[in-house]
Amino acid sequence: MELKQLVNYTRQILQVDQFKDYCPNGLQVEGRLEVNKIASGVSASLAFLEAARDAGADAVLVHHGYFWKNEAPCMVGVKRKRIKFLLDNEISLLAFHLPLDAHPELGNNAQLARVLGLSAETNFGNESLVASGSLVVPQTLSDFSTFVHSQLQRAPLVIGDLNRSVQSIAWCTGAAQGYFDEAIALGVDVYISGEISEQTVHLARESGVAYIAAGHHATERYGVRALGEHLSHHFGLSHEFIDIDNPV
Numbered sequence: 001m002e003l004k005q006l007v008n009y010t011r012q013i014l015q016v017d018q019f020k021d022y023c024p025n026g027l028q029v030e031g032r033l034e035v036n037k038i039a040s041g042v043s044a045s046l047a048f049l050e051a052a053r054d055a056g057a058d059a060v061l062v063h064h065g066y067f068w069k070n071e072a073p074c075m076v077g078v079k080r081k082r083i084k085f086l087l088d089n090e091i092s093l094l095a096f097h098l099p100l101d102a103h104p105e106l107g108n109n110a111q112l113a114r115v116l117g118l119s120a121e122t123n124f125g126n127e128s129l130v131a132s133g134s135l136v137v138p139q140t141l142s143d144f145s146t147f148v149h150s151q152l153q154r155a156p157l158v159i160g161d162l163n164r165s166v167q168s169i170a171w172c173t174g175a176a177q178g179y180f181d182e183a184i185a186l187g188v189d190v191y192i193s194g195e196i197s198e199q200t201v202h203l204a205r206e207s208g209v210a211y212i213a214a215g216h217h218a219t220e221r222y223g224v225r226a227l228g229e230h231l232s233h234h235f236g237l238s239h240e241f242i243d244i245d246n247p248v
């Protein structure tokens with residue numbers, strides 16, 4: 001298919017124009033104009049690009065692309081290597097950040113809910129990126145944390161009384177520790193995000209809302225993969241999700 005059609009369709013389903021973001025959403029680097037195979041992954045690291053090239057991808061689809069607001073704009077060092085690699089291999093880079101977090105079906109928050117079996121009364125988006133819902137049955141923070149560990153294949157960092165029962169839940173994938181206040185205001189039992197900061201620990205202890213830091217990378221594996229699968233079915237493209245391990 002034509003690259004242009006792929007870009008336009010993806011921008012449209014993710015409603016890119018509705019977001020004010022810290023990076024461009026859509027086609028960030030243009031490669032060959034005909035696309036037969038796409039590879040998806042969390043971040044456009046060089047290791048990911050090399051794996052995508054080896055897999056024969058014409059275009060890559062990521063959550064963390066390039067050209068972030070406030071980053072040094074010059075094409076030197078690591079940035080030069082990555083972009084040179086894309087141009088030399090004629091691989092297109094499509095990146096979707098906040099629109100991919102928020103999408104009610106393909107988004108990171110929606111897909112994390114699916115992986116963790118969170119309920120459908122889920123509230124996505126509107127003004128906020130924080131989603132909320134509940135566990136199907138109440139369980140101890142300890143049991144739920146063990147479940148999160150097994151589903152995401154990464155040990156979470158948990159702040160809170162492990163013996164307490166939890167059911168109502170709010171979550172936001174990635175580096176969303178800054179939204180913890182919103183979760184506290186919602187009055188939920190537990191909040192899940194990817195990362196945690198020093199001060200977040202005290203907020204959790206003093207508010208009584210448990211905090212599960214389940215990994216930035218681990219919580220954001222699922223949106224871009226779902227988007228890749230959707231595009232693959234919709235356009236008959238071949239698709240491969242490539243996971244480059246990241247301990248954060």
Ligand SMILES: [Zn+2]
Binds near residue numbers: 064173216
């Ligand atoms: Zn992220």
